[in-house]
Amino acid sequence: MWMSSLWRLVKFVVASALVVLSLQFILSVLTGTRVRTPPLTAEEHRLISPRTYEYLHNQPYVCQVRSPFLLLLVPVAPWEVAARHAVRGTWGSSGEDAMTLFFMGLSANEPQASLLQQSLQKEIKRHRDVIQMNFVDSYQNLTIKTLMMMNWVASHCPNASYAMKVDADIFVNVFYLLAYLRGSPRTSFITGSVIRDGRPRRDPNSKWYLSEEQYPGDSFPPYVSGAGYVFSTELAAQIVQASRFVRVIPMEDVYVGLCLQVLGVRPMYALSFLTLRNLFEIRKLEYDRCTFTRLLIANNFRPSELLQVWQDFSKSHADC
Numbered sequence: 001m002w003m004s005s006l007w008r009l010v011k012f013v014v015a016s017a018l019v020v021l022s023l024q025f026i027l028s029v030l031t032g033t034r035v036r037t038p039p040l041t042a043e044e045h046r047l048i049s050p051r052t053y054e055y056l057h058n059q060p061y062v063c064q065v066r067s068p069f070l071l072l073l074v075p076v077a078p079w080e081v082a083a084r085h086a087v088r089g090t091w092g093s094s095g096e097d098a099m100t101l102f103f104m105g106l107s108a109n110e111p112q113a114s115l116l117q118q119s120l121q122k123e124i125k126r127h128r129d130v131i132q133m134n135f136v137d138s139y140q141n142l143t144i145k146t147l148m149m150m151n152w153v154a155s156h157c158p159n160a161s162y163a164m165k166v167d168a169d170i171f172v173n174v175f176y177l178l179a180y181l182r183g184s185p186r187t188s189f190i191t192g193s194v195i196r197d198g199r200p201r202r203d204p205n206s207k208w209y210l211s212e213e214q215y216p217g218d219s220f221p222p223y224v225s226g227a228g229y230v231f232s233t234e235l236a237a238q239i240v241q242a243s244r245f246v247r248v249i250p251m252e253d254v255y256v257g258l259c260l261q262v263l264g265v266r267p268m269y270a271l272s273f274l275t276l277r278n279l280f281e282i283r284k285l286e287y288d289r290c291t292f293t294r295l296l297i298a299n300n301f302r303p304s305e306l307l308q309v310w311q312d313f314s315k316s317h318a319d320c
Ligand SMILES: *[C@@H]1O[C@H](CO)[C@@H](O)[C@H](O)[C@H]1NC(C)=O
Pocket: 063, 064, 156, 157, 158, 159
């Protein structure tokens, strides 16, 4: 008799230990582990530090005039006039809760650059939604742009709850996004299309080539695709802090992932419950009103397509 109750006790202890162990495992996966690395040398840090660059055109008071719940931060090149026009005509102006700002560097090609800069001055005056910085706007310099955006949020709009870095060729379902964020964590939160198995490309012809000297590791920590990711604004200052430990690489989204690793913050998946589909769709999808109501973003829209799709979506997304 007592043998069988002893056996039951053993089974109970083993089962409890398993539950505790797996809980610990799940928790460690959820919270991530802080990675300790030495700080950059002064020269390495200078390349990436927001102190190295300036905001030539700034909008320092926009968040004091109107305090948004969500900031939409859109990196664009100075010459992408049509893209800005499309964003302003669609998800970029969709109500009081969100505010859109464009971030650009300088055009390098003289003499077109000075003509462009003149028309830009007018655009900036008219819309007051452009922040221009004093580095050359190029793919290679996107990481600097992202850090300058983070620094801007931390200095000029810390009271917004969330910020989203989103490219201008993205369809953003702001209606769903705002509702989604009302139920999301307020701190240490970053979500998007999570990439867990990223690796550096060692082929020098690849657009994403990284030499072993630039990045010695053979895999990337989890990161969120740069097409569009959302974070709690207090993370902006933390990412700038963490950048003191992370050498600059041209892939801004991987760079943010490396900073998150320093901070011990893991990007969260955003999946739809029923279909387990990613709410941040980074493939190109054919427009379908009711499919798009159930997504947060969709990728790869030309300015004219965005304007066209939005006419239908903004009117009738509630009918689905
Ligand atoms: C943020 O909110 C606090 C308290 O509500 C206020 O004192 C502060 O001035 C605000 N900061 C900005 C930059 O608007």
